[in-house]
Amino acid sequence: MEGQGEAQALPPFARRRPALLSGGLAEVGSNLFPIVLIGALVLMVADVAVRSGVSVAGSQLVNGLTKGAIFALIAVGYTMVYGIIELINFAHGDVFTLSAIYAKQIGRGLGFLGLSLSSLATRNPLGLALALAIIFPLTMAATGITGVLIERVAYRRLRDAPRLAPLITAVGVSFILEGAMLVTQGSSNVRTGKDGWIHGVAFTRGTVEVHWADIFVVGTALLMMFALQAFIRSTRLGKAMRATAQDRDAALLSGVNINGTIAATFFIGSALAAAGGLIYSIFFDSVVWNLGFQFGIIAFTAAVLGGIGNIVGAGLGGFLIGLIYVFGGQLTAGQWSNSIVFAMLIIVLTFRPVGLLGIRVPDRA
Amino acid sequence: MERHHARVVPVLGVISLVALAACGTSTSSGGGGNTGSGPLDSCVGQVTVASELPTSGGDAAIGGGTEKGVKMAVDQANAAKLLGGCTINYIAKDDSSVAKGKHDPQQGAQNVTALVANQAVVGIIGPFNSSVAVAELPITNKAGVVQISPSNTDPGLTIPGSDPDIDTASLRPTGKTTYFRVISNDVVQAEVMSEVAAKELNLKKVYDIDDQETYGKDLSNYFDKDFAKLGGTVVKRVSLPGDTKDFRPQITEAQGLGADSVFFGGVASNGSGILKKQMADSGFNAQFLSGDGTVDPQFFVDAGAQGDGAQASSAPDTTKLSSAHQFVTQYKQRYGQEVVAYSTYGYDCMNILLQAIHDVLVANGGKIPADPTTFRTNVIAKVQGIDFKGTIGETKFDANGDTLNHDFSVYKGTGGKWVARETISPSAS
Numbered sequence: 001m002e003g004q005g006e007a008q009a010l011p012p013f014a015r016r017r018p019a020l021l022s023g024g025l026a027e028v029g030s031n032l033f034p035i036v037l038i039g040a041l042v043l044m045v046a047d048v049a050v051r052s053g054v055s056v057a058g059s060q061l062v063n064g065l066t067k068g069a070i071f072a073l074i075a076v077g078y079t080m081v082y083g084i085i086e087l088i089n090f091a092h093g094d095v096f097t098l099s100a101i102y103a104k105q106i107g108r109g110l111g112f113l114g115l116s117l118s119s120l121a122t123r124n125p126l127g128l129a130l131a132l133a134i135i136f137p138l139t140m141a142a143t144g145i146t147g148v149l150i151e152r153v154a155y156r157r158l159r160d161a162p163r164l165a166p167l168i169t170a171v172g173v174s175f176i177l178e179g180a181m182l183v184t185q186g187s188s189n190v191r192t193g194k195d196g197w198i199h200g201v202a203f204t205r206g207t208v209e210v211h212w213a214d215i216f217v218v219g220t221a222l223l224m225m226f227a228l229q230a231f232i233r234s235t236r237l238g239k240a241m242r243a244t245a246q247d248r249d250a251a252l253l254s255g256v257n258i259n260g261t262i263a264a265t266f267f268i269g270s271a272l273a274a275a276g277g278l279i280y281s282i283f284f285d286s287v288v289w290n291l292g293f294q295f296g297i298i299a300f301t302a303a304v305l306g307g308i309g310n311i312v313g314a315g316l317g318g319f320l321i322g323l324i325y326v327f328g329g330q331l332t333a334g335q336w337s338n339s340i341v342f343a344m345l346i347i348v349l350t351f352r353p354v355g356l357l358g359i360r361v362p363d364r365a
Numbered sequence: 366m367e368r369h370h371a372r373v374v375p376v377l378g379v380i381s382l383v384a385l386a387a388c389g390t391s392t393s394s395g396g397g398g399n400t401g402s403g404p405l406d407s408c409v410g411q412v413t414v415a416s417e418l419p420t421s422g423g424d425a426a427i428g429g430g431t432e433k434g435v436k437m438a439v440d441q442a443n444a445a446k447l448l449g450g451c452t453i454n455y456i457a458k459d460d461s462s463v464a465k466g467k468h469d470p471q472q473g474a475q476n477v478t479a480l481v482a483n484q485a486v487v488g489i490i491g492p493f494n495s496s497v498a499v500a501e502l503p504i505t506n507k508a509g510v511v512q513i514s515p516s517n518t519d520p521g522l523t524i525p526g527s528d529p530d531i532d533t534a535s536l537r538p539t540g541k542t543t544y545f546r547v548i549s550n551d552v553v554q555a556e557v558m559s560e561v562a563a564k565e566l567n568l569k570k571v572y573d574i575d576d577q578e579t580y581g582k583d584l585s586n587y588f589d590k591d592f593a594k595l596g597g598t599v600v601k602r603v604s605l606p607g608d609t610k611d612f613r614p615q616i617t618e619a620q621g622l623g624a625d626s627v628f629f630g631g632v633a634s635n636g637s638g639i640l641k642k643q644m645a646d647s648g649f650n651a652q653f654l655s656g657d658g659t660v661d662p663q664f665f666v667d668a669g670a671q672g673d674g675a676q677a678s679s680a681p682d683t684t685k686l687s688s689a690h691q692f693v694t695q696y697k698q699r700y701g702q703e704v705v706a707y708s709t710y711g712y713d714c715m716n717i718l719l720q721a722i723h724d725v726l727v728a729n730g731g732k733i734p735a736d737p738t739t740f741r742t743n744v745i746a747k748v749q750g751i752d753f754k755g756t757i758g759e760t761k762f763d764a765n766g767d768t769l770n771h772d773f774s775v776y777k778g779t780g781g782k783w784v785a786r787e788t789i790s791p792s793a794s
Contacts, residue, residue, distance in 0.1 A: 059617040
């Protein structure tokens with residue numbers, strides 16, 4: 001998914017240049033976009049700093065980055081799947097929610113076996129590390145397997161069907177997952193049993209308090225994404241994934257197991273969403289059946305902003321959208337947070353459909 | 366899910382303005398006690414009544430508990446042969462939709478459309494939420510079917526010009542009053558809560574968050590106005606969508622603005638408990654204030670132990686009224702749960718409706734009126750004129766359909782439950 005870069009094929013939803021803009025203007029808009037985006041963000045931060053003080057701006061920066069970390073982990077799953085089979089996997093946001101519920105149930109199951117993760121995690125740092133070392137792999141594996149099953153059942157047969165078909169199936173899978181969570185968990189917020197796992201203030205800069213939970217969220221997200229990047233760069237399977245993303249037929253001819261590779265992509269994407277679901281659970285200790293709808297669609301925007309198919313882009317996009325969400329919300333008394341994010345989606349698709357870091361999609365698309 | 370409810374520990378009022386509820390004194394057995402009504406012995410047939418409340422989804426705890434009160438009124442009336450030879454048929458509708466996972470105005474409108482289309486239905490208890498009422502009232506008003514709400518507090522539903530977002534006249538296309546409510550409105554509630562905030566708790570700077578719904582926005586508007594009148598400052602007013610799960614940006618901002626309190630105008634299913642928890646997690650010790658929408662067990666599901674200390678106004682805790690004692694005991698026997706804040710209100714609403722139906726039947730010579738429209742119209746007239754002594758005290762309606770009983774209680778989060786502190790009857794409004 002790297003190196004083939006510049007000869008970018010636009011994704012279908014961005015392939016036609018907007019009629020409103022002549023070639024030259026679009027070019028200028030496209031080149032200016034990153035500058036304008038960063039400039040706007042800096043202005044927003046400055047505005048908050050001037051109006052409410054530097055410490056508020058600093059705290060909001062932390063809020064934006066932690067929110068962005070979760071968006072980033074979900075966005076990576078969107079982008080990986082899009083990169084390899086050009087499917088906007090609308091069920092991905094719900095996979096994120098599902099993982100939080102898996103984690104809750106796994107915790108409960110271990111509780112029945114006499115192992116209370118919560119009391120372990122709140123005992124001392126070593127216990128916490130142990131609890132995390134237990135819950136993360138289990139939840140990520142369970143969610144990853146769910147992702148593979150979804151691909152097997154709902155998408156594989158439609159891989160060569162017109163693009164609309166799997167898209168609709170994806171929406172259908174999303175409804176099925178939401179429905180299942182609604183029935184089993186009820187429709188109100190449920191606690192995830194991870195209250196106070198990570199608490200306390202790590203350090204204070206001026207009056208900006210940075211909590212351990214903030215560091216944990218951002219750190220875990222970055223760690224996961226670096227690990228993924230390394231995996232894709234340097235392992236055989238990673239190479240197969242890159243090859244399949246570039247040209248599925250050619251990869252097949254070179255002996256790549258396409259089905260296995262795509263399944264692995266779904267596994268990894270879902271497992272990362274599970275990491276997002278877990279850090280969300282630890283951070284907020286609350287989950288609700290339709291949480292993934294909003295998170296999914298915002299994370300999708302993040303993936304588009306970074307350049308769909310581009311894993312580094314998705315991470316970057318996630319953090320940027322988190323900041324835009326928080327600072328944009330500040331400017332507008334909260335009312336327009338969502339609108340600003342989706343306005344961003346429209347602006348990206350109009351002026352820079354390739355996103356910030358460029359699209360990576362199959363050539364033969 | 367476990368449901369707890371406040372076991373009442375009245376903390377004697379620190380407040381000077383408290384005129385302790387006099388409404389508990391006028392006791393009479395509610396409906397159901399009205400047995401042996403001779404004039405209706407010859408009555409033949411079935412009278413159909415309905416309720417329209419959010420009984421699943423995010424509001425299930427409070428809406429379901431209200432519906433249980435309604436249902437008990439029907440069953441007791443049937444058992445006691447309130448309508449003599451006639452029986453009462455009860456239809457329960459739920460306005461939570463799967464799409465929203467909680468009360469949904471569209472679902473409510475569909476429900477009442479179906480109910481009024483059923484010629485047999487002579488009255489509806491509900492809705493629970495003001496936003497749902499806005500969607501429903503024009504439909505029932507046109508059809509001429511009485512609606513009695515246990516819990517709607519938006520003043521705009523009945524008082525023209527009191528809420529800029531609601532065109533009260535459009536809710537009454539026929540110009541006649543067909544909608545009544547047994548609870549006072551947000552104008553009074555906001556007065557009570559702002560008095561508590563400014564005078565008792567000595568708060569100076571409030572950060573106000575509403576949930577973008579009819580009820581929440583309106584309550585926040587009135588609170589802001591009253592709090593400012595009492596010398597307080599509203600440092601900022603924000604309006605957040607109901608699916609907000611992360612309030613940290615607002616908490617950070619409130620801290621930066623030096624707020625000593627946060628007011629949440631909205632319902633618990635829109636995240637008041639989450640907000641309270643995140644305030645505690647961020648080490649922000651401002652006083653949490655809210656209205657009746659937050660006095661809901663869901664608040665403590667979301668906030669856990671961190672919900673303690675929150676204060677909110679709500680319908681008086683009728684569970685401690687002697688008039689409600691019998692009902693509260695029977696409710697517990699029957700359902701194995703404590704009543705919720707609105708169970709008594711739902712119970713009284715249905716009893717008022719049944720009493721009105723009873724009076725219509727008596728006036729009609731012990732028979733069900735042959736013409737369904739006449740039946741419905743006469744029931745409205747009897748509800749309008751009712752003077753009912755029930756579990757929540759005495760209920761009489763003014764020409765707009767508002768109750769003349771303006772009491773509110775202040776509740777405090779204590780040990781993971783809402784506990785009523787005192788009842789406040791505003792001097793005059």
